[in-house]
Amino acid sequence: TNQIPRQIPSPPFGIPKASYLLVAGILPFGVVFMELVFILNSIWQNQVYYMFGFLFLVFIILSLTCAEMSIVFTYLVLSNEDYKWWWQAFMTSGSSGIYVFLYSLYYLMTQPGFKGINVVSILMYVGYMGLISIAFFLMTGFIGFFSSFLFVRKIYGAIRVD
Template identity: 40%
Template sequence: MGGLLPFGLNTNLTQISFVCFRSHQMYYMFGFLFLVFIILLITCSEATVLRCYFHLCAEDYHWWWRSFLTSSFTAVYLFIFAVHYFSKLQITGTASTMLYFGYTMIMVLIFFLFTGKPGVVRSRFGRKVFSAAVSQQALG
């Protein structure tokens, strides 16, 4: 569920990108794309820090992989969107279907790794906040 917020913020751009790629058009709004990319990184990081903090408060210290999966779960929603978009297309033939899902899986895997890394890096911040809160409780 951690990737739902970042995907929800980028759904409109995702749909525009899919339409441009499918209709063989160029995407010219690279400044807007970069801005949305920054928003994606920020929302992935914030969702991961929050979830990591909750795990640490519950004394669950296996936060490394969960922080990676929290932010990279956005790729799962991207795959679900790609399957939904495929149902709207009129693709016939096994080869075309395999090409679509092959390239989609490559894109989703890269997106999975790409959004997971900022989550792990920023979850270290949540760990520092948790350790500061615990040390304040020990003193007070």
């Protein structure tokens, strides 16, 4: 390997890397969207959540979706000769946590149980949902990074230099 890092070429078609985050987070969020509605109702509307088997199935599908999205975007980054894929792999699948937080704000504004509550309760709700969104971001980011890491090791491990 060379001690001096090469210059990374500009992305194709002038697409910025930040747009990968917006696109890659939509699909994992779409997987958990309906389950998120039931979980938010059970937490904030005093309803009982009883579908834990279905929640486990959604978690498995979410993990597969995060892994696939991260591998696809890592492949796009690597095919553009960009060797700085580590944080991009984490952020692409982790960006679904941003959508979870945005949906929780939408949930706050549209649910009739939240009309007329005081500012402290709103701040508490936003704080808790921020923590949940950060935890979701870290969980999906780890899944995406680890799957991309295994993918990169597999494809570069198959290269034979004789």
